[in-house]
Amino acid sequence: MMKRIFQSLFFVLLVGVLAACKPATQLVATDITGADFAQSLSLTDHNGTPRTLAEFKGKAVALFFGYTHCPDVCPTTMTDMKKTMKLLGPRADEVQVLFVTLDPERDTQEILAKFVPSFDKRFLGLRGSNEEIAATAATFKIFSNKVKTEGKAGYTIDHSAGMYVFDKLGKIRLYVDYGEKPEDIANDIKTIL
Numbered sequence: 001m002m003k004r005i006f007q008s009l010f011f012v013l014l015v016g017v018l019a020a021c022k023p024a025t026q027l028v029a030t031d032i033t034g035a036d037f038a039q040s041l042s043l044t045d046h047n048g049t050p051r052t053l054a055e056f057k058g059k060a061v062a063l064f065f066g067y068t069h070c071p072d073v074c075p076t077t078m079t080d081m082k083k084t085m086k087l088l089g090p091r092a093d094e095v096q097v098l099f100v101t102l103d104p105e106r107d108t109q110e111i112l113a114k115f116v117p118s119f120d121k122r123f124l125g126l127r128g129s130n131e132e133i134a135a136t137a138a139t140f141k142i143f144s145n146k147v148k149t150e151g152k153a154g155y156t157i158d159h160s161a162g163m164y165v166f167d168k169l170g171k172i173r174l175y176v177d178y179g180e181k182p183e184d185i186a187n188d189i190k191t192i193l
Contacts, residue, residue: 029174046112046125053170061166067103068115083182097123
């Protein structure tokens with residue numbers, strides 16, 4: 001009987017110790033540290049400046065693929081990132097948000113220059129030729145499909161809606177699902193800053 005009590009007490013103590021060992025901050029995003037894709041890109045920003053991922057080393061990078069005529073997912077994600085930056089406070093300057101268009105036909109440099117900074121002046125819109133965008137989307141395992149529609153726009157683009165986050169060393173670390181709360185995104189980003 002005494003042996004059983006000690007075993008139960010030992011088990012309770014062991015569970016308590018193990019619970020205390022888990023990290024204080026639990027990620028909401030999916031940790032994809034060490035993934036062997038999404039390693040680089042080379043596109044032009046909305047100011048006409050050629051950009052690569054490597055030049056943002058020293059900052060965390062939140063990278064999202066979308067298009068400016070998107071009726072819901074893209075403006076919602078950009079608004080969430082605007083709120084995320086506010087929640088990060090002064091640490092927001094350690095983060096670069098990149099919006100890569102999947103619609104280079106309509107998303108000209110001028111349109112990106114109006115759309116992207118309207119959420120936060122620090123955000124950058126990236127574009128390239130159809131071929132460059134297709135290659136970049138493939139590198140990042142982004143699905144996109146042009147869908148013809150009736151009306152003025154003529155088409156929409158179905159696309160992957162998640163966001164990648166890279167650490168300050170330029171290593172891919174997180175995949176954030178669409179619809180995550182800005183508070184959770186900010187907390188996850190803080191863990192890799």
